[in-house]
Amino acid sequence: MDAMVDKMDATDMTETTETRPSRSEAEAAVRTLISWAGDNPDREGLIDTPSRVVRAYEEFFEGxxxxxxxxxxxxxxxxxxxxxxxxxxxxxxxxxxxxxxxxxxxxxxxxxxxxxxxxxxxxxxxxxxxxxxxxxxxxxxxxxxxxxxxxxxxxxxxxxxxxxxxxxxxxxxxxxxxxxxxxxxxxxxxxxxxxxxxxxxxxxxxxxxx
Missing domain, CATH: 3.30.1130.10 (GTP cyclohydrolase I, C-terminal domain/NADPH-dependent 7-cyano-7-deazaguanine reductase, N-terminal domain)
Structure with missing residues (x-):
């Protein structure tokens, strides 16, 4: 049973790694959230926000x-x-x-x-x-x-x-x-x-x- 659990855990980790979104996909997701919040992701103050957010997330979740x-x-x-x-x-x-x-x-x-x-x-x-x-x-x-x-x-x-x-x-x-x-x-x-x-x-x- 323990071996089966270990195997499942390893599989889950592999699948997570393989399906991790690219940086461009992560930035696109931030653009979507900005639009959903009601703002324009293409305006001057927000144009670089998606890349900044992704870089910040790299620090927040480096663990x-x-x-x-x-x-x-x-x-x-x-x-x-x-x-x-x-x-x-x-x-x-x-x-x-x-x-x-x-x-x-x-x-x-x-x-x-x-x-x-x-x-x-x-x-x-x-x-x-x-x-x-x-x-x-x-x-x-x-x-x-x-x-x-x-x-x-x-x-x-x-x-x-x-x-x-x-x-x-x-x-x-x-x-x-x-x-x-x-x-x-x-x-x-x-x-x-x-x-x-x-x-x-x-x-x-x-x-x-x-």
Whole structure:
């Protein structure tokens, strides 16, 4: 059964790659949206907009072209006996809602408890960047980040917290601009030991009095 699922996943990825539209087709789609919105894509102010939008999308969604597991592929075992939390706090995050394709803006906090190896801290931030640069829900992104760190480093535990504002809620629909969404994912010691969970939250708040 697992082999069948793997084969289906591989097939889906191949079909997606083979049917990816060309740049000219993407620009034509933007022209269509401009016309649908009620404007003239051939007027001076909009004539270059389709190409600009496509270039912007290349930046917004560059995470599809990268493998986060490979980013964490190089680890270091020489840690001189270090056996406590490794944490990155206030990592800026820019993503896009998969339901409305509008920005999700916020910050992420991640921590892990190493056992035998650590990884360069910039690599952890890069994992967040890769998943953020895709169409996302915040819940899925939070879980993906935690699962990738667990799989690559096999630590004693991982903690991930994301707090962000969704423009699909702040600028349209219900239009509540001050609402932030908070999601968390805990594994290992952060999930099983309430004291470790509390330490994580204290570090997020900048409280080092634990």
């Amino acid at each position: 599809y072209d990268e493998d986060p597991s490979e980013v964490l592929g190089r680890t270091f075992e020489e840690v001189e006996g270090y056996n406590d939390i490794v944490m990155l706090r206030d990592i800026s995050l820019e993503s896009h809602c998969e339901h409305h394709m509008v920005p999700i803006l916020g910050k992420a906090h991640i921590a892990y408890m190493p056992i035998n190896s650590v990884v360069g801290i910039s690599k952890l931030a890069r994992v967040i960047e890769i998943y953020a640069k895709r169409l996302q829900t915040q819940e899925t992104m939070t879980a993906q980040i935690a699962e990738t760190i667990v799989s690559a480093l096999k630590p004693a535990g991982v903690a991930v917290m994301i707090e962000a504002k969704h423009q699909c809620m702040t600028t349209r629909g219900i239009k509540k601009p001050d609402v932030a969404t908070i999601t968390t994912q805990f594994t290992g010691v952060f999930k099983d030991d309430p004291r470790m969970e509390e330490r994580f939250f204290r570090l997020v708040r900048g409280d080092r009095s634990y």
